[in-house]
Amino acid sequence: MARAYDFLYKIVVIGDPGVGKTCVIFRFSEDVFHTTFLSVIGIDFKFRTIELDGKKIKVQIWDTAGQERFKAINTTYYRGAQGIMVLYDITNQNSFVNMRKWIRESEEHGSADAEKMILGNKCDMDETRAVSQEKGEQLAKELGIKFFETSAKVAINVExxxxTLVRDIKSKMDRNMDAKGQQKPEVIKVTKKNSHKKSCLNFCT
Incomplete structure (x- = not known):
């Protein structure tokens, strides 16, 4: 049976607990927002198929708990990822300070070719902002990657x-086509173990 898509891209979403990773993923994959989510234990993922440049691209978006005790899981789920989103909460200074740690981890365990992006989430909560937009832009410029301020709650810039990340991945993959014009194979292993276990309430925007 023919596949319902032309390409499968894997994107991983990382950052401190409570920055809104799950909310951002649900906003993009299902266009919904919930005031509470059950914190992810291990790994969870969502899919969305989009059309870009006449091609159907199935986007597989991976979410993790973010807690240090799941570090062994986090280091393995970078494998095969073409895109990495690193989130902080604009109302939480510590989550911004920890961005360099997450970037270092993604560089250590992820592919050197992976496209990266920084998201400053919860920008609808400007009255309690702790990190200026300029600081986020400055960090992204320093690292040479793109930056958006987003809000999953009111659907600002998530789409x-x-x-943008998918488009950048596709552009890079197109450049890496082999002489026959065939995309180099990318093997993504999906394990169902711990894929949907959840516990504890996680409030996010």
Whole structure:
């Protein structure tokens, strides 16, 4: 049976607990927002199929708990990822300070060719902002990657951020086509173990 898509891209979403990773993923994959989510234990993922440049692209978006005790899981789920989103909460200074740690981890365990993007989430909560937009832009410029401020709650820039990342991945993959014009194979292993276990309430925007 023919596949329902032309390409499968894997994107991983990382950052401190509570920055809104799950909310951002649900906003892009299902266009919904929930005031509470059950914290992810291990790994969870969502899919969305989009059309870009006449091709159907199935986007597989991976979410993790973010807690240090799951570090062994986090280091393995970078494998095969063409895109990495690193989130912080604009109302939480510590989550921004920890961005360099997450970037280092993604560089250590992820592919050197993976496209990266920084998201400053919860920008609808400007009255309690702790990190200026300029600081986020400065960090992204320093690292040479793209930056968006987003809000999963009111759907600000989430679609734009994901579509930009997918477009950048596709552009890079197109450049890496082999002489026959065939995309080099990318093997993504999906394990169902711990894929949907959840516990504890996680409030996010």
């Amino acid at each position: 734009e951020a994901f579509m």
